[in-house]
Amino acid sequence: MQRTRKFLILSVLMLLVFLSFSFLSCTPKVDVKLYFSKYTDNETYLEPEIRQIIQDKNFYKSIIQELVKGPKNKDLYPTLPSNTIVNSVKIENDLAIVDLSKEIITNTKDIPHSSTTEILALFSIVNTLTEFKEIKKVRITIEGKKSGQIDGLYIQDFWGHVGIYEDFTRNEEIIGKNISE
Numbered sequence: 001m002q003r004t005r006k007f008l009i010l011s012v013l014m015l016l017v018f019l020s021f022s023f024l025s026c027t028p029k030v031d032v033k034l035y036f037s038k039y040t041d042n043e044t045y046l047e048p049e050i051r052q053i054i055q056d057k058n059f060y061k062s063i064i065q066e067l068v069k070g071p072k073n074k075d076l077y078p079t080l081p082s083n084t085i086v087n088s089v090k091i092e093n094d095l096a097i098v099d100l101s102k103e104i105i106t107n108t109k110d111i112p113h114s115s116t117t118e119i120l121a122l123f124s125i126v127n128t129l130t131e132f133k134e135i136k137k138v139r140i141t142i143e144g145k146k147s148g149q150i151d152g153l154y155i156q157d158f159w160g161h162v163g164i165y166e167d168f169t170r171n172e173e174i175i176g177k178n179i180s181e
Contacts, residue, residue, distance in 0.1 A: 030055045033131050034067055035124040036076040044116055046124055046175050049073050060089040064098055067124055079124035081107035094136035096129045102143055102150045115161035123171045130170040137167040
């Protein structure tokens, strides 16, 4: 009797595990173009890398989290510091509001801050999100703010060259083209 009961419990647990894996594999994934840096001897630009991302309620946040993870392709380079936390991504009308942790501006070790790397970072986010027809503009905030200071750095200056004073629209010119200083 005891053995039969254990077998029944084990069988139910195995069935639940199987069903949960089956459910997870049925979650729709979407091919998404993520834009990362590409450097050659004379050129610096963004190049897309396709990644499959689960299309759920955190879809857009997951996309930016994948950008933070960096490219899988060894010929591409990350555009965002690896310890950046994606606090949220909200869509309001045709505007995506991307809120990032302070590490996006305080971590200068992962990605050296220059006018070129700043443009690459900003437009890797913008061009990735504007791949979706429902997103025309992107606003970047840090710790929920568009201006002010964090750790002595001005949020609106971002990395000190371009800044995040306005909402951004897609920049096709930076994809596969030279933007060197």
